[in-house]
Amino acid sequence: MKIFKLLLIASLLSILPITTSYAQLPEVSKSMAPIEAVSINDADAKMLAKLPGIGKKKAQAIVNYRDENGSFTSLEDLAKVKGIGKKVMGKLEGKVKL
Known part of the structure; x- marks a missing residue:
C-alpha cells in the first residue's frame, strides 16, 4: 500500500x-492582437479560401457571385451563394464583414 x-x-x-x-x-x-474580419466585398478568392468552411471552390463562387450581382449589401446575402448554408454562415460569424 x-x-x-x-x-x-x-x-x-x-x-x-x-x-x-x-x-x-x-x-x-x-x-495577441485579434484577427481582423475579412471583407467579403473586397477580398480575393485566395483570402476568402482561408475562412473556416470556405475552400477554393466556395471562395471562387463568392467572387463570381459578387462579379455578377455587385457588392453584398448584407452578410445574409452570402447565403445566396451556392454551397453556403446555415452551417457555413455559423462558422463565418465574426470573421467576415462587408
Missing part, C-alpha cells in the same frame, strides 16, 4: 509542470 501511495504522488507531481503551463495560456492570448 505504501508503494502505491508513493507511485500516485510521483505521478501527480510529474504532471504538475504541464498544468502550470496551461494556466498561463489566457495571459498569452490576451497579448
Whole structure:
C-alpha cells in the first residue's frame, strides 16, 4: 500500500509542470492582437479560401457571385451563394464583414 501511495504522488507531481503551463495560456492570448474580419466585398478568392468552411471552390463562387450581382449589401446575402448554408454562415460569424 505504501508503494502505491508513493507511485500516485510521483505521478501527480510529474504532471504538475504541464498544468502550470496551461494556466498561463489566457495571459498569452490576451497579448495577441485579434484577427481582423475579412471583407467579403473586397477580398480575393485566395483570402476568402482561408475562412473556416470556405475552400477554393466556395471562395471562387463568392467572387463570381459578387462579379455578377455587385457588392453584398448584407452578410445574409452570402447565403445566396451556392454551397453556403446555415452551417457555413455559423462558422463565418465574426470573421467576415462587408
